Amino acid sequence: MISGANRGIGAAIASELVRAGWRLSLGVRNPTSLREPPGGKDTFLHRFDAHDEACEAAWSEATGARFGRIDAVIANAGVMIAKSVVEAGDADVETVLQVNVKSPMRLIRAAWPWLVECGAGRVVLIASLSGKRVKSAASGLYAVSKFAALGLAHAVRQAGWDAGVRATAVCPGFVATEMAASLTSRRAQDMTQPADIGRIVAFLLDLPSSASVAEIPVNSTLEDIA
Numbered sequence: 273m274i275s276g277a278n279r280g281i282g283a284a285i286a287s288e289l290v291r292a293g294w295r296l297s298l299g300v301r302n303p304t305s306l307r308e309p310p311g312g313k314d315t316f317l318h319r320f321d322a323h324d325e326a327c328e329a330a331w332s333e334a335t336g337a338r339f340g341r342i343d344a345v346i347a348n349a350g351v352m353i354a355k356s357v358v359e360a361g362d363a364d365v366e367t368v369l370q371v372n373v374k375s376p377m378r379l380i381r382a383a384w385p386w387l388v389e390c391g392a393g394r395v396v397l398i399a400s401l402s403g404k405r406v407k408s409a410a411s412g413l414y415a416v417s418k419f420a421a422l423g424l425a426h427a428v429r430q431a432g433w434d435a436g437v438r439a440t441a442v443c444p445g446f447v448a449t450e451m452a453a454s455l456t457s458r459r460a461q462d463m464t465q466p467a468d469i470g471r472i473v474a475f476l477l478d479l480p481s482s483a484s485v486a487e488i489p490v491n492s493t494l495e496d497i498a
């Protein structure tokens with residue numbers, strides 16, 4: 273299951289996982305907009321809106337019914353509101369926490385019985401380097417949500433270890449998508465490419481339970497701590 277798979281990093285992860293032989297269930301806000309999904313007719317599309325608190329359960333149930341199993345959840349959908357924690361109002365806080373933290377938690381919870389049943393379930397959260405450091409005032413609100421997303425990945429790792437579930441937070445800096453284009457004047461070719469995040473996720477899903485990686489920071493520029 274990949275959330276937000278219609279564009280950006282989610283779409284690149286979907287393409288890479290099809291190449292690696294995975295069958296996909298894609299959660300998108302508007303399934304009819306995805307006319308030619310990666311994987312063609314083998315790919316399952318389901319409505320997913322992070323603000324609709326019933327949709328993670330509905331999507332998981334429909335995915336289990338379609339495939340008879342769920343082996344991996346990639347919580348990718350996310351929003352960035354470029355405001356400092358002083359500028360952000362309660363509605364902004366609620367939006368970023370809902371999409372970046374609460375919805376991924378609901379999704380993982382909904383898919384949990386399937387992840388446990390398969391014996392080697394995998395959870396990947398697309399967090400951010402903003403989950404590891406606060407680089408500017410304007411990234412403050414987003415960073416609060418991504419620190420929480422990073423904590424969620426570690427919490428899932430604890431909750432699922434004995435059942436063979438392994439969780440990883442992927443923490444990129446700027447990736448060349450619409451989100452980054454709205455935030456920086458850096459050239460797309462100088463940023464991490466969405467396909468590279470796709471390759472990292474495919475690699476993570478391929479690792480055995482005895483080679484679990486908790487976090488992967490991904491840099492296109494040198495930073496002090498990540």
Ligand SMILES: NC(=O)c1ccc[n+]([C@@H]2O[C@H](COP(=O)([O-])OP(=O)(O)OC[C@H]3O[C@@H](n4cnc5c(N)ncnc54)[C@H](OP(=O)(O)O)[C@@H]3O)[C@@H](O)[C@H]2O)c1
Pocket residue numbers: 275276277278279280281282300301302320321322323348349350351352371398399400401443444445446447448449450451452
């Ligand atoms: N790009 C970067 O520089 C960067 C760096 C680090 C981490 N990340 C993280 O990577 C993930 C993907 O980002 P991206 O760069 O691919 O961003 P993007 O191009 O803006 O795409 C965002 C995706 O999330 C979906 N989404 C947003 N709000 C949603 C909601 N309420 N319900 C369901 N889906 C929703 C969007 O769906 P719609 O098409 O319907 O809007 C879209 O599929 C996010 O978690 C982001 O925080 C991005």
